[in-house]
Amino acid sequence: MAKLLNGKEVSAQVRRAAAEEVAQLKQQGVTPGLAVVIVGNDPASRVYVNNKKKACAEVGIYSEEYSLPEQTTQQELLDLVEKLNKKQEISGILVQLPLPKHLDDKAVIAAIDPSKDVDAFHTQNVGRIMLGDYHFLPCTPAGVMELLRSEDIPVEGKNCVVIGRSNIVGKPMAMLLLHQNGTVTICHSRTQNLADICRGADILVAAVGKAKFVTADMVKPGAVVIDVGMNRDENGKLCGDVDFAAVEPIASYITPVPGGVGPMTISMLMKNTIMAARLQAKLL
Numbered sequence: 001m002a003k004l005l006n007g008k009e010v011s012a013q014v015r016r017a018a019a020e021e022v023a024q025l026k027q028q029g030v031t032p033g034l035a036v037v038i039v040g041n042d043p044a045s046r047v048y049v050n051n052k053k054k055a056c057a058e059v060g061i062y063s064e065e066y067s068l069p070e071q072t073t074q075q076e077l078l079d080l081v082e083k084l085n086k087k088q089e090i091s092g093i094l095v096q097l098p099l100p101k102h103l104d105d106k107a108v109i110a111a112i113d114p115s116k117d118v119d120a121f122h123t124q125n126v127g128r129i130m131l132g133d134y135h136f137l138p139c140t141p142a143g144v145m146e147l148l149r150s151e152d153i154p155v156e157g158k159n160c161v162v163i164g165r166s167n168i169v170g171k172p173m174a175m176l177l178l179h180q181n182g183t184v185t186i187c188h189s190r191t192q193n194l195a196d197i198c199r200g201a202d203i204l205v206a207a208v209g210k211a212k213f214v215t216a217d218m219v220k221p222g223a224v225v226i227d228v229g230m231n232r233d234e235n236g237k238l239c240g241d242v243d244f245a246a247v248e249p250i251a252s253y254i255t256p257v258p259g260g261v262g263p264m265t266i267s268m269l270m271k272n273t274i275m276a277a278r279l280q281a282k283l284l
Contacts, residue, residue, distance in 0.1 A: 002225070002251035003151070004260075007143070010150045011263035015059055018270045022060040025277060032277035033062040033089045034118065034269075037080060038096040039103065040070040045096045048266075052094070055266045061273055062089060070100055077103060078111050085113040091277035092118035094269070097168075115279050118272040121167070129172055132179050135279055136272045141173040143264025144205065144226050145180070151253060153224055155180035159200050163187045163214070163241070164207035169228055173205055194218070206241035216246040225251040228261050 022032060034056055038049050049065065056063035066080060077095075084093045093116045099105050109117075114124040120136040128134040137145075148155060160182040164170035174184045182203065187194055198204055198218040204225050206214045211231035219225060229241030240257030248254050255261055278284050 002254040007260045007263040011267040014267040037066045039068045092273040138172045139265045139268040142268040155182040158202040160203040161201035169207040212243040214242040224253045
């Protein structure tokens, strides 16, 4: 029976430490500030934005929300980003993805000042992650690493398999495991013998976006299983990429959905915003 990696508990610890750090920064005359930009009215994005605002309030970070209509033009969005780049009260800028289809998210990310890019999506920050010389980490992979640390789960020398190669989770996740001296395999839709590869994993990270994709026959007994997915099952109930009921008796550790990786993502955003404030105030 696997031990649960409880994202709610670990996230609460991260936020308590973040709140203490914010209080110390404020004594030095520095208040971290986060601007969140949302375009259109995607319901999932709205939930995420509200959760980010709540987390800022909890930790003591100043926050601003810019809620733009669906028909916002590319130029209007770029103009707003430029304004926020120059705004001193704002340490971090987050443009909620996905954007409406007529907008170019690559151009928007490229326009964000790299020192305010708290999602760590700017090419400059992505390059720094590759080199292992970074200020910011993408929030979800960073949250996964924090969960592993919370239970002293070693990565060094372990076979790590990441299912999914997105720029937001899969690729940076693989790099962070590699930086911790894991032996990393990235699997994707063209991978052959996927189940065989997964069965060799000591640490298995599922970030594929398909409900209950990882089944019991894909998991090695005693593996650590990290479920990054957030899907709805056939009954409309929230579930992950892992068939939790079938895999949980086999794994040594497993993340639940909800309550696993999700809460960690927003807590790591708080850490990135504090880092951005330090960076701009030259307090590193």
